[in-house]
Amino acid sequence: MQVDTVKISKFLSYILRHKPESIALKLNQDGWVEIETLLAQANQHGKKLTRAVLEHIVATNDKKRFTISRDGTMIRAAQGHSSQQVNLDYSQQVPPEFLYHGTATRFLDSINQQGLIPGTRHHVHLSDDQKTAAKVGARHGKPVVLIIEAQKMAELGYHFYLSDNQVWLTKDVPIEFIKQ
Template identity: 35%
Template sequence: MSDLSRAVSHALRHEPWVFELELDADGWTSLDSLVEALRREPAWSALDVKGVVEMVAGASKKRHEIEGDRIRALYGHSVPGRISKTPMAPPNLLFHGTSPRSSRTILIDGLWPMERQYVHLSVDRETAREVGRRKSPDPVVLAIDAQRAHHEGARFYRGNDRVWLADSVRSYFIAELPPA
């Protein structure tokens, strides 16, 4: 199922045009269109809507959402234009895992979305550490005073139950945590 999740994520987050998919302003596309596009790939020639629905329902990390006959990725977009999100009050504290080198820059310049549309933050330290391991075998975990940042104007959006998004986070809301 993880290969299917990766294929769906790629189509919905990064290159919908390669799959001839149209995303609306909120990132939704037709479930039938997605299945039809993926079926053009030999690995997915037998894919049906039921298979995508089962993958989304059984995923340990909630990356996609199905509503009626539509599907979208919840976060991680790098498509041109911006997928609209509704601002929400975040938890008091959020976390960001990164490499030691990047942490030095973040502590000076703050967090910016880089190639993505939003900054990705984790709800717990361990999830942030897992994310940071993608960038370094010895990641640094940063704590974000999200509640204070929110009260001072930073906008946050709920990605799913483990991921929050932000437009950016200024450096004075960020602190490096000691290694666990």
Template identity: 40%
Template sequence: MPKDDRTLSKFMSLVLRHAPETAGLALDAQGWVGLDDLVKAAFERFGADRQDIERVVKESDKQRFVIDGNRIRASQGHSVSVDLGLAAAVPPPTLWHGTASANQAGILGSGLEKRSRQHVHLSADHDTARKVAMRRAGPWVIVQVDTKAMVRENYQFYCSENGVWLTDAVPARFLSVFETFSRPGRQGKD
């Protein structure tokens, strides 16, 4: 994604996930906003048009946004209250969470918490968790989540439109370190 598209994508994340008021917008109860309204706000700020927004939605490897007719929303990651209308789903037996190694002790001590977000975000595969981790300063850790055991204890999971698995919390007893690494391509316990 070109630099200007990254800037536009960050703006869209801010507006559609965290602070719609910064662009003079309001999300509906399901997190949708009028596409024309977002285009107007993006044009005023960056000179971006509808094609620019549609390109960001289509070409984003994270697929954070979805367009439905003349409305748009973020697929997950909201810190504002929205109901994405996701039905509970049975996850694969193992899910993954990638983060900076600096977070490892806290995570293994108290589990994964949603904090200011509506859900904890989990990846369906180890490679995606690795990419997520590397968005932060390294070194990194990939934590394995025993979702099979969580389901047995009646924890609920949801799968967002872009394949991110969501849950309210992951207690520490369901977590184990799968991998630590400090450079891309280097695996194992550092």
């Protein structure tokens, strides 16, 4: 039997980031859930998922979207949550001088009016390199990379966090700190 790892990865992102309740799953406030519980609930809701497949997806996901606990019993999404079950307590980090945000040109009017806002997610996602930001932007249309004056923001009291998979997070980015 061939396993569609892309489809399962998307399912895991949906469950662990956005709608755990869709398979009657309860995440703790840090986004963790017992792997055995996740497997049981996924299978009960028609998603054939084994521990081996799960571990393969975690190990090979190019974006490192998932984290397995050190003791190997729990899993969570590294970042990107919109679920109200999750309230990750990241420790504040000092960002580099510049961070980057990839988006599509069709969103520029809105960004130029209100800055970067998290929308349904808990944070705005930023990367420390332009290549990654360009890939993110390309997923949404014609890409554009915005330069964020992160160090200036931090000096003025804005908080930055670094997720398990090295994505920079902040609550919002006002337009005065965005350069094109």
